Amino acid sequence: MIEIGVIDDEGFYRDVMGRWLDDGDEKIELVAATATVAEYLALPRRAPIVILDLNLADGSMFTTNIRSLIAAGHQVVVFSAWAEHSDVEAATKAGAETYLHKRTTDTATLASVVREVAAGESPMTVDHAFALSRNKNCPELSLRQRQVLETYGSGVTLKATARRLGMSESTVKEHIRRIKAKYAEIGRPIGYRGDFGRRLAEDNGPAVTPAE
Amino acid sequence: MESWILTSLAVLRVAQYAAPVPTLVSMISTESVLRAVALLGGFLMAAGWSAFFFWSAHRSEPAAAVDVAVICLVQVITAVVLGPGWTTWQNWTYGPAVGAGMAAVLYLHGAARWVIAAAPVVLYGVVPLVVADGLDIAGLLSGVGGMIAFITLASYVVHVLRALAREVDEARAAESAAVAREAAAQAGFEERKRQLRGLHDTALTTLELIAGGALAVDSAEIRSRCARDADFLRSLLMGSRVDAxxxxxxxxxxxxxxxxxxxxxxxxxxxxxxxxxxxxxxxxxxxxxxxxxxxxxxxxxxxxxxxxxxxxxxxxxxxxxxxxxxxxxxxxxxxxxxxxxxxxxxxxxxxxxxxxxxxxxxxxxxxxxxx
Missing domain, CATH: 3.30.565.10 (Histidine kinase-like ATPase, C-terminal domain)
Structure with a gap:
């Protein structure tokens, strides 16, 4: 069973989310739903995966919200009715797993994103890839990574993206994971030197011992 | 409907000229050559005229008055040729005379058509009285009665058919007018729906975004959205198509x-x-x-x-x-x-x-x- 939490200022979404995701092979259960991040973090029982509305009514910054949740050990999926490419970029930099558009997302997509996150994979929705592919202030992405974003971000399946770019499906997935890591790297403050090696380790890069 | 009536009348006319052929054949074989030629000539003239009558009727108003005149002429010729010795069975003009009477009541107008239609009927009854010696009065009367009955019946049936056809035509016209009005109304409704949809997709969404705090009010994005929405609203006022x-x-x-x-x-x-x-x-x-x-x-x-x-x-x-x-x-x-x-x-x-x-x-x- 996969447990999820929802943070949305609209009661409607807090109510229906659990019912939407109820069916499927592995049950997805909504265990916590609040209107603000502070309320969520104050709960005694929280789910690791959080579906977070981008624009909460309390006026909080969504980047701060994402960072607070990640700092508390959560994985964040952003769910929003409206987002500029720059918002999606900022959310990715803050470390959000992926971004879902409220108007275009169906239950199946939301459920599959949740399952992938729970399985330790690195999902990216079409809307997410499209926004990143159109982002002017992107971090240094390789040509292949740009091509992955452009092709996958037009709705093309993972398999067809791989075939068109002449790479394997797992390479496409790896590119997607690295793209998100690059964004997160830029957004992640490196407070002291010790952080550096740890961040790299988080990225599955080679463990580096900072020089004394 | 009219062409169907004309065709029916033509088919009837063919039968009316085909039926007396055996009578004519028997008369020609027993009469003198001169009489035979006169009888045959009258028949061929009347039959030929009938063919022309129906051929031209498909193109213009049927010449029913001429049709009646021709059969009257042939009736007189036949009577004169046969002379005092004729008998009722020899008068082959019975069928064609009924046909001409029908044509008159169907295609001429006013009360006069009944007078014209009556001419061959009257001739059928009167000519024998003038030329023949031994008369079969009862035969003549039943013949005249039959003619009147046939012609009146044809007139009645066609009258009913024409009235029905007119009703159907009127109903059809009313229906197509209604369909046209419905389509116009639907088009107006669609246009309005399209405009409302346009409003929903543009100005309304922008306002909702601002109200919901999703868009900073003083941003390039909001200004360009507003400019686009203003263009849209203006196009509605000017009545131009929404989707430029x-x-x-x-x-x-x-x-x-x-x-x-x-x-x-x-x-x-x-x-x-x-x-x-x-x-x-x-x-x-x-x-x-x-x-x-x-x-x-x-x-x-x-x-x-x-x-x-x-x-x-x-x-x-x-x-x-x-x-x-x-x-x-x-x-x-x-x-x-x-x-x-x-x-x-x-x-x-x-x-x-x-x-x-x-x-x-x-x-x-x-x-x-x-x-």
């Missing part, structure tokens, strides 16, 4: 909306689409997009698709219609008809089209302008 044919975004949005209404959920991925594109290019791209989406509905077996529209640095545009459905094997599948027409449309306006697919991997159609 040079605005690719609006036209594509309409295409996506239409497809969604038909059960295919289409996700728009639009970015930096040029505000103004030549109308023929907009039309080509929107028709090609429609066709590609139709194809998704028909062949892909899925209920959603993505349409990407991206402006390019050279002022051009790239549109991709993508699905995650069945796909097809490009090696074994010859290019589909839809792809030929999409390519043709794009090439006509200086663009190009490409297709990518593989079994089980969905299909992607890419339109580029300029090529």
């Amino acid at each position: 044919p040079t605005d690719l975004t609006a036209v594509l949005a309409q295409v996506l909306h239409d497809r969604s209404a038909l059960g295919l959920r289409v996700h728009p991925l639009f970015d930096e689409v040029p505000g103004s594109t030549p109308p023929d290019v907009v039309e080509a791209i929107s028709l090609a997009t429609r066709e590609a989406l139709n194809n998704v509905s028909k062949h892909a077996g899925v209920t959603q698709a993505w349409v990407t529209a991206i402006g390019m640095e050279n002022g051009g545009v790239r549109v991709a219609v993508v699905d995650r459905g069945a796909g097809f094997d490009p090696v074994t599948t010859t290019e589909r008809g839809m792809m030929r027409s999409i390519r043709h449309r794009m090439e006509e306006v200086g663009g190009s089209a490409a297709i990518d697919s593989e079994l089980g991997e969905g299909t992607s159609v890419e339109l580029t302008w300029p090529a």
Whole structure:
């Protein structure tokens, strides 16, 4: 069973989310739903995966919200009715797993994103890839990574993206994971030197011992 | 209906001239050559006239008065030729006289037609009184009565048929007028719906976004949205078409909306689409997009698709219609008809089209302008 939490200022979404995701092979259960991040973090029982509305009514910054949740050990999926490419970029930099558009997302997509996150994979929705592919202030992405974003971000399946770019499906997935890591790297403050090696380790890069 | 009446009358007339042929044959064989020639001449003249009468009636008003005059003349000739020795059975003009009477009551107007129609009937009864010696009065009377009955019955039946036909015509006219009015009303309703939809997609959404705090009020984004919405509102006031044919975004949005209404959920991925594109290019791209989406509905077996529209640095545009459905094997599948027409449309306006697919991997159609 996969447990999820929802943070949305609209009661409607807090109510229906659990019912939407109820069916499927592995049950997805909504265990916590609040209107603000502070309320969520104050709960005694929280789910690791959080579906977070981008624009909460309390006026909080969504980047701060994402960072607070990640700092508390959560994985964040952003769910929003409206987002500029720059918002999606900022959310990715803050470390959000992926971004879902409220108007275009169906239950199946939301459920599959949740399952992938729970399985330790690195999902990216079409809307997410499209926004990143159109982002002017992107971090240094390789040509292949740009091509992955452009092709996958037009709705093309993972398999067809791989075939068109002449790479394997797992390479496409790896590119997607690295793209998100690059964004997160830029957004992640490196407070002291010790952080550096740890961040790299988080990225599955080679463990580096900072020089004394 | 009229041509059916005329045809029926013609068929009847053929029978009316065919029936007395045996009578004529027997008379010709027993009478003198001179009489035989006169009888046969009268018959052929009357039959020939009838043929001409029906032939011309298909083109102009039937010459029913002449028809009656001809048969009256033949009645007199026949009586004179046969002379005092004739008998009732020899008068072959009975059938044709009824036919001429019918033509008169069906095709002439006013009370006069009854007078004209009566002429051959009266002649049938009176001529024998003048020329013949031994008379079969009862036979004559029953003959005249029969003629009157036939002609009156024909007049009644045709009158009823014509009244029915007129009713049907009137009902049909009323129906087509109603259909036309309904269509006009529907068009007005559609236009209003389209305008309201336009309002929903533009000004209303912008206001909601501002109200919801999703957009900073003083931003370039909000200013450009407002400018676009203002253009839209102005176009409504000026009564021009909502989807200005040079605005690719609006036209594509309409295409996506239409497809969604038909059960295919289409996700728009639009970015930096040029505000103004030549109308023929907009039309080509929107028709090609429609066709590609139709194809998704028909062949892909899925209920959603993505349409990407991206402006390019050279002022051009790239549109991709993508699905995650069945796909097809490009090696074994010859290019589909839809792809030929999409390519043709794009090439006509200086663009190009490409297709990518593989079994089980969905299909992607890419339109580029300029090529």
